[in-house]
Amino acid sequence: MAYDAALKELSALLGDALTLSKSDLDLHGRSESHFPPTPPDAVAYPTTTGQVSELVRICARHGCPVTAWGTGTSLEGQSQAVRGGVVVDFSRMNRVLEVNQADMDVRIQPGITREELNRELRATGLFFPVDPGANASLGGMAATRASGTTAVRYGTMRDNVLGLEVVLADGEVIRTGTRARKSSAGYDLTGLFVGAEGTLGLITEITLRLQGQPEAISAAVCGFERIGDAVAAVIDTIQMGIPMARIEFIDTASVRAVNAYAGMEFPEKPHLLVEFHGSDSAVAEQAEAFGAIIEDHGGSGYAWAQKPEDRSALWTMRHNAFYAILALRPGCRSVVTDVCVPISRLAEAVEATTADLEAHGVTGPILGHVGDGNFHAILMFDPNDPEEEARATAAASRMVERALKLGGTSTGEHGIGIGKRGYMEQEHGAAWSVMGRLKKAMDPGNIMNPGKLVPEPD
């Protein structure tokens, strides 16, 4: 077995909290996406930062790879130990350490999930707004710079992490940031670790900004004849400064899937789903102003729901979309990919993608976070048909090239992992080798999640 000496020392350190059982290795080798499984050599379940630090020191001495694991919901294979070694599962470091109500911040361990955190916050009148859909761990969300449906209003993880505790590649523990709302005191190390996908260190503590629970929430769904009309309505809304809390797009194929899956009867055309947060009167004013804008752009079937149960019904379409789409073809797998473009180019990017998928015979409903210019395609294939899988991945590849040509990025929120490393040079040019230089300075032994994000070391 590889890394025998390291595993022996790790076992002495962690006891039962280091496992080599096949079922556990298999569980931590899988991915939610289409990548082949890569079981690690061991899985560690640390409970303290001190243990994580010792663990990394041992791995550093033996050149043993270390890959962090939250809930395993990343979509580009970020938590797969592609070079073996130890997967560090943070599920036992999942406590809320400190809530500061007046400052609207919270200090947590990385293993707590988004839903758990919001359950614990419920009585405080505060909530954590970033919502990538999956019930991911906050450590994973920070590491992949997650965002989701509410980023248009509340920002991404980049905007909501105030500070971190990080175990570096030599086992040293550092703290970045403070509880102050802003700082000009040196390099933004917090921002460097957020989105680094565990290649620079392991996040062992996070301080997050929180938001006040809104007094009122109002949601609506609305159909459009063309995606271009829907995007134009959103652009007008943003320019008028109407603060949307969520603004989601789902295409005709997705609507069809949801109707079939959930017995709904939405018209088969592109839809926007929108949500406003604020005071009763602010929400009412925003709903009215938005109504006028969508009328200008030929929107139809516009209706508001302020009661929680009505809102849930409206969001059913969005939340069910992923499962509804997979249910279109039982047994299929999918390349779940995302790109992000300047919003003025969004309609063009979506229309070109739709045409491309049709031309290449790929089934791939499209949905996304239209306020950010970010959209997803769920490109389905039969796992027993390599030719179809190749067509799906080729279509994903053309989506990226199109996004880059339009001034966008290869991924708005899913990250790089193993799925998108091949586009890094194209997107960043010489700046990609700068990332490699930073990686080498921080992890000269290349043990932190190797094989991801940066160029291979010389």
Next chain:
Amino acid sequence: MAYDAALKELSALLGDALTLSKSDLDLHGRSESHFPPTPPDAVAYPTTTGQVSELVRICARHGCPVTAWGTGTSLEGQSQAVRGGVVVDFSRMNRVLEVNQADMDVRIQPGITREELNRELRATGLFFPVDPGANASLGGMAATRASGTTAVRYGTMRDNVLGLEVVLADGEVIRTGTRARKSSAGYDLTGLFVGAEGTLGLITEITLRLQGQPEAISAAVCGFERIGDAVAAVIDTIQMGIPMARIEFIDTASVRAVNAYAGMEFPEKPHLLVEFHGSDSAVAEQAEAFGAIIEDHGGSGYAWAQKPEDRSALWTMRHNAFYAILALRPGCRSVVTDVCVPISRLAEAVEATTADLEAHGVTGPILGHVGDGNFHAILMFDPNDPEEEARATAAASRMVERALKLGGTSTGEHGIGIGKRGYMEQEHGAAWSVMGRLKKAMDPGNIMNPGKLVPEPD
């Protein structure tokens, strides 16, 4: 003369755009703060990124320091060439390169100032909101991670820079970020250069987020018996999600100075100045809600002004404060310092500072961006009285120590430069040496603004 060989090559490259005239060197050796002048060996006025790249290549070959200069308004000596070499003045690279109205972004050269940019944007219905007070260059604002009065609503430079073009320490030119609103594609290099104070490279182009000009603006001023009451009112306002565009605090000493300077008659007590941006009805609703909150906290003299001329009168107090304070003692100089703490600790930090200044006989009015927990003290001294200067700097030092103890940072917006490098280890611990490691990876010859921000290389 030092760096003779480098200057000869630079002169061949730049011709008249390299100057060694004493008056120009003196002008680029000064600071707005209390640091002694440090004239560089030469001043360069490049007009293109290509020239900047060549200039840096030459300096790299000769180990000649390179320090960027915008408008010279930094407050911690960031643009002073403390080790000599070349100051690169970006005033001839001051164009707007591209406005994207639908995407609400703009690409600019770094030498354009904040006010020039907003003048150029006026007809577009958009504006750039970050306002540090001084009419600084955007390059300088990005390099020092500036913020100011509007950060509570629109964020700091960290939140408003989408992408950069940067000339690295070996002359290589890279681009960071895209025009997409968000990205998960690799390390956040944009965020690394923002706030690096020119120690990692020279910013030669910036893509900024813009905001829609608000339909209505409403401003008010309000007195409080105690700073603690004012802060409590602000905390309640934030928790209720009322979006303040600006919320400024000025202490009794500042009010006294403004009254004397501008012939105003504000009651001599702490004041809040607030501004709301939005639709007519939203602004009216916010003003009313805020009014109810300040009443709960004993605020008095609360009155709204929606007309531009009335608003200007209200903001006179804030904008005149710095000059009014200096006018208290003609001929004096000042240590202008800032710290930032969690807002729950702000009243305590301000009150302790006031008591400390009184105890040590330092005249130092306090004002600040209360929504961010950020405040400034203007600690005055007679330039011919070294003992008084020592007392002022000692008081500034205690402000920092107090801020760190309260969970805050040594600077919310002025940055490190030469003034606050001595606190970096205390604030960041081992993370400061991580900054040094990153600096060494990016600038092994230590030519980019040496003597600032990071530890001295071994």
